[in-house]
Amino acid sequence: MTRLEGTLRDEALATLEAAWHEADGRDALTRRFDFRDFSEAFAFMTRVALAAEAMGHHPEWSNVYRTVTITLTTHDAGGLTDKDIALAAAIDRIASQSV
Amino acid sequence: MTRLEGTLRDEALATLEAAWHEADGRDALTRRFDFRDFSEAFAFMTRVALAAEAMGHHPEWSNVYRTVTITLTTHDAGGLTDKDIALAAAIDRIASQSV
Numbered sequence: 028m029t030r031l032e033g034t035l036r037d038e039a040l041a042t043l044e045a046a047w048h049e050a051d052g053r054d055a056l057t058r059r060f061d062f063r064d065f066s067e068a069f070a071f072m073t074r075v076a077l078a079a080e081a082m083g084h085h086p087e088w089s090n091v092y093r094t095v096t097i098t099l100t101t102h103d104a105g106g107l108t109d110k111d112i113a114l115a116a117a118i119d120r121i122a123s124q125s126v
Numbered sequence: 127m128t129r130l131e132g133t134l135r136d137e138a139l140a141t142l143e144a145a146w147h148e149a150d151g152r153d154a155l156t157r158r159f160d161f162r163d164f165s166e167a168f169a170f171m172t173r174v175a176l177a178a179e180a181m182g183h184h185p186e187w188s189n190v191y192r193t194v195t196i197t198l199t200t201h202d203a204g205g206l207t208d209k210d211i212a213l214a215a216a217i218d219r220i221a222s223q224s225v
Contacts, residue, residue, distance in 0.1 A: 065184050069175045076168045085164050089188035 028101060028108040039112045044119045050098055054106030055087075056115060057098040060122055068093050071125050078117045084110040086118075127200060127207040138211045143218045149197055153205030154186075155214060156197040159221055167192050170224050177216045183209040185217075 031039050040047070040056075050057040062068040068090055075097070079085045087098040097118060099111040130138050139146070139155075149156040161167040167189055174196070178184045186197040196217060198210040 065175075065179060069172075069179075073168075073172065076164075080164060080168075085191050087188070087190045089186070091186045092184050 028104055028110050030101075030104050031107045031109065031112070036107065039109065043112065043115050044122075047115055050100075053098075053100060055098050055100035056107060056111060057096065058115075058118075060095045060097070062093045062095070062125070064093050067125065068095050071095060071121060074121045074125075075118055078121065079114060082110070082114055082117065084114050086114065127203055127209050129200075129203050130206045130208065130211070135206065138208065142211065142214050143221075146214055149199075152197075152199060154197050154199035155206060155210060156195065157214075157217075159194045159196070161192045161194070161224070163192050166224065167194050170194060170220060173220045173224075174217055177220065178213060181209070181213055181216065183213050185213065 029035070043056075044058070047056045047058045049055070060068075060071065062071060072088070072090060072095060075086065084101070087100070089096050099115055100106060101108040101110050128134070142155075143157070146155045146157045148154070159167075159170065161170060171187070171189060171194060174185065183200070186199070188195050198214055199205060200207040200209050
């Protein structure tokens with residue numbers, strides 16, 4: 028995996044939905060998703076869980092009723108890597124297909 | 127629903143697994159669950175999600191790889207109610223059946 032810094036990082040972030048932003052005080056990306064209700068939120072989480080497991084890279088995330096907040100970072104690398112960008116892109120695809 | 131205070135609260139808490147404890151700075155209960163990996167953690171979350179949806183009462187929760195942290199409170203009541211105890215009991219049953 029590649030730790031993302033400088034131009035490489037800017038280019039990688041530019042490929043994602045603009046809603047992703049740097050997490051406060053951490054080398055991580057975060058994005059909040061709002062759904063209509065818990066059922067929709069958890070359906071989204073289930074699809075993300077399947078994608079994450081297949082990719083061997085997992086999110087930090089929380090859910091409160093219809094809201095899901097996802098934070099991505101690579102613990103082994105101590106910061107943002109290409110694995111996070113790949114998972115973020117997969118999450119963007121899933122979110123764009125959600126009801 | 128019944129807001130739980132005093133003796134009623136003590137009696138209700140005594141019916142749950144001892145690992146539940148009062149959340150810092152909130153009228154809420156919290157418990158952390160550790161599993162062997164993400165797959166086990168998310169399987170547990172899926173069972174909890176189904177129970178919560180059936181009960182019409184949902185957790186605040188977060189997941190980081192093999193760890194799930196659940197916080198229960200009743201927003202409409204501004205604190206802990208019998209709904210939280212019922213959901214905590216259901217979660218205890220699911221956790222006791224998990225691998």
